[in-house]
Amino acid sequence: MSWLNNFVRPKLQALVRKTExxxxxxxxxxxxxxxxxxxxxxxxxxxxxxxxxxxRIGVLRRMEMLFDDGRYQRLELPRTDPDPLKFRDQKRYSDRLREAQGRTNEQDALIVAHGTMGGAQTVVAAFNFAFMAGSMGSAVGGGLIAAARLAVAQQAPLIVIPASGGARMQEGILSLMQMPRSIIAIDEVKEAGLPYIVVLTDPTTGGVSASFAMLGDIALAEPGAVIGFAGARVIEGTVREKLPEGFQRAEYLRDHGMVDIVVSRPELRQTLIRIIRLLHNPQPPAVVEPPATTAAEAFNGRSRPSNGSE
Structure with missing residues (x-):
């Protein structure tokens, strides 16, 4: 009996058991x-x-698909007070941060990297939606400033890829202050004559869309991405009207002039490389040699002498 239980039965069960x-x-x-x-x-x-x-795609995978050979260097972002208001709702904000850091192995919702794209030095700041829905707090605002200053120091284009639910309300007014901070950082890039390109991904909403995300020299978007400030249901309840089909989608914003181009993800890298080559040429301008005879010299040579003789 033990032979049947210990040997035969397990063999029969292994034959009929479904493979997991x-x-x-x-x-x-x-x-x-x-x-x-x-x-x-x-x-x-x-x-x-x-x-x-x-x-949605992971932020590290997105970096690999953009940079040449998938190689880049990350910038260490400035440290900020992790819980400036000692906020607590159903759980402490500090506990939420630790959970997000453990789950994503990242310090906050923004990653800044630099490398080459099509051979051109480029700085990329990308949001990690997996980290508290990519919400923007003091650490993200400081990261955007660091990315802008790195772009200016390297004389490189700045590409920002938002994927965010908006400002991080656990930081209260400090999170809203990141909106003007990020705009000032972008102004530094533009004042240096460098291209600022935004790639809007799903979703780009709230305070992120109300600040730096809509200030790009060129605004690209992935197909079907939700882009807007307030949610569609909130807007419908406010205006008491039915919103048009596709409202707040990338294609709708392109058709109404808010987005320049909607580009699929497999074509995104080559599209960005072409835009960078069009907008940014780090080479010095060609030297134009002056003509051998200026217009004034030619005119004086043909003019009559002052004494009237030929």
Missing amino acids: VPDNLWEKCPSCGQMIFHRELEANLRVCPHCGHHM
Whole structure:
């Protein structure tokens, strides 16, 4: 009996037992509902191959897809008071920060990196939506200032990629102060004559969209990205009207002049490289040699002498 229980039965159970499949091998597209193999999805930069829906992508993966050979250097951002107001709602703000830091292995919601894109030195500041919905607090504001000053120091274009729910309300008025701070930082880049390019991703809302996100020399957006200040339901309740179809989507903003171009993620890198080459030429201007004879000299040579003789 023990032989049957210990040897035969386990063998039979192994034959009929269903093989467990890891949950993360397939991912369902939230737009068309198709199941996509995870390797195929990652190879396509998390863009659905069936309907073209752009799923959210990790901030480090985004950096790799933009820089030459996926190589870049990160800038250490200035430290700020992690909990200036000692805020607490259902849990302490400091506890929320520690949880987000442990989950993402990042200090806050902004990453600043520099490297080459198409051979041109470039500074990129990208938001990490996985860190408290990419909300903008004092650390993010300080990071944007550091990115702007790095761009000025390197005489390089600045690309900002927001993905944020807006200001971080756990920091109260200090989070709202980051809006003018970020605008001043962007002004430093523009005053230096350097290109400032914004790539609007899903979502770009709240105080982020009301400040630096809408000040780009060129504004790009990923297809289907939600871009706006207040939510659509809040707006409908305020104006008491039905909003048009596609309201606050990237394509709607492009058609109404708020976005310059909507570009798919696989084409984003090459599009940015072309824009940088058009807007920024670090080479000195060509020297124009003066003509051998100036116009004044030619005129004087043809003029009659003052005594009237030929």
